[in-house]
Amino acid sequence: MKQGKFFDSLLYAFAQAGVSSSIFYLFLTLISSGLIYIRTRSPSMVSLSLILLGAIILPYVEPTVALYFYGIIVVGFALGVYSLARAW
Amino acid sequence: MRFYHIALFLFIFQTFGAIFTDYAPYMGLNATLYIDKLTPQALQQVEEIKQEVAPEEELTATDPIQAALGWFYQQLSNIANRLFSATFPLIRYVAWIPFYLMAIGVPSEFAWGIFSVVMIIQVIGFFEFVTGRPIEK
Numbered sequence: 001m002k003q004g005k006f007f008d009s010l011l012y013a014f015a016q017a018g019v020s021s022s023i024f025y026l027f028l029t030l031i032s033s034g035l036i037y038i039r040t041r042s043p044s045m046v047s048l049s050l051i052l053l054g055a056i057i058l059p060y061v062e063p064t065v066a067l068y069f070y071g072i073i074v075v076g077f078a079l080g081v082y083s084l085a086r087a088w
Numbered sequence: 089m090r091f092y093h094i095a096l097f098l099f100i101f102q103t104f105g106a107i108f109t110d111y112a113p114y115m116g117l118n119a120t121l122y123i124d125k126l127t128p129q130a131l132q133q134v135e136e137i138k139q140e141v142a143p144e145e146e147l148t149a150t151d152p153i154q155a156a157l158g159w160f161y162q163q164l165s166n167i168a169n170r171l172f173s174a175t176f177p178l179i180r181y182v183a184w185i186p187f188y189l190m191a192i193g194v195p196s197e198f199a200w201g202i203f204s205v206v207m208i209i210q211v212i213g214f215f216e217f218v219t220g221r222p223i224e225k
Contacts, residue, residue, distance in 0.1 A: 067192050074108050078101035085096065 022065035029053045029072060043083040050076025089222050095213020098206055105188075106181040 014024045032053065037046045054073035058066055149155040180187070185206060189199035216222060 064192075067188070070108075071188065071192070074105040075101065077104050077108070078097065081100045081104060082097045085100065086093075 020065070022061040025057050025061060026065065026068055026072075029057065029069070043079055047076045047080035047083065050079070089216055091209060091212045091223070092216040093213075095210045095217075098210055098213075102182070102185065102206075106184050109180065109184055 011021055011024055014021070029050070033046050033049045036049045037043075040046075050072050054069045054076060058069040058073070061069060149158055183203060186196070186199040186203040189202060190196050194202075212223065
C-alpha cells in the first residue's frame with residue numbers, strides 16, 4: 001500500500017458526505033481514544049492519547065476546528081490530573 | 089460521594105482549562121478563545137435604560153438630611169461597585185466554559201445553562217467535601 005492511500009480511502013467516504021477533513025480527524029481522535037479505553041480500561045492512557053493526538057493535529061486544522069482540538073487537549077489534561085488525584 | 093467526584097473533575101477541568109487559555113500561545117497552540125466584549129451599542133442601551141429607570145435630573149434632593157443620606161449611600165454603592173468590578177478579570181478563570189461553548193457555535197442560552205448545571209454540581213460537591221456526608225440519596 002502506498003503511503004497516504006489508507007487515509008485517503010478513509011477520507012473519501014467523508015468527503016462524499018460533505019464532511020471536511022478536519023472533522024474527520026476529530027472523529028479519528030475520539031474513536032482512537034475510545035478504542036484505547038476499551039483495550040486498556042485506563043483513564044490515564046485515554047488522557048495521554050487525547051493530549052498527544054490533539055497537540056499533533058491542532059496545528060494542521062483550520063482555526064474554527066482547532067477550537068475543538070483545544071477542548072480535547074483540555075479534557076485530556078483534566079482527565080489525567082483527575083485520575084492522578086483519585087490514585088493519590 | 090458521587091457528586092464530590094464529578095465536582096472534583098469539573099474543578100480540575102475548569103482550573104486547568106483557564107491555565108491553558110492563558111498559556112496556549114506560549115506553548116505553540118494557536119487556538120484562541122474568543123470572549124465577547126461589550127459593544128458601544130450595548131453600552132448606549134445600558135445608558136438609555138439607566139435614564140429610563142432613574143433620570144439624573146430627578147436625583148437631586150431638596151432636604152439636606154436626605155441629601156446627606158443619599159451622598160453616603162452613593163459612596164457605599166461606589167465602594168461596592170469598585171470591589172465587585174475588581175473581580176471581573178477573574179471571570180475568565182471561573183467562567184471560560186460558556187465562552188468556549190459559544191466560540192464553537194453553541195447558543196449562548198444553552199452554554200450558560202450548561203455552566204449553571206456545572207456550578208450547581210460544584211456547589212453540591214463542595215458541600216459534600218466540607219461535611220463528608222453524601223446528599224444524593
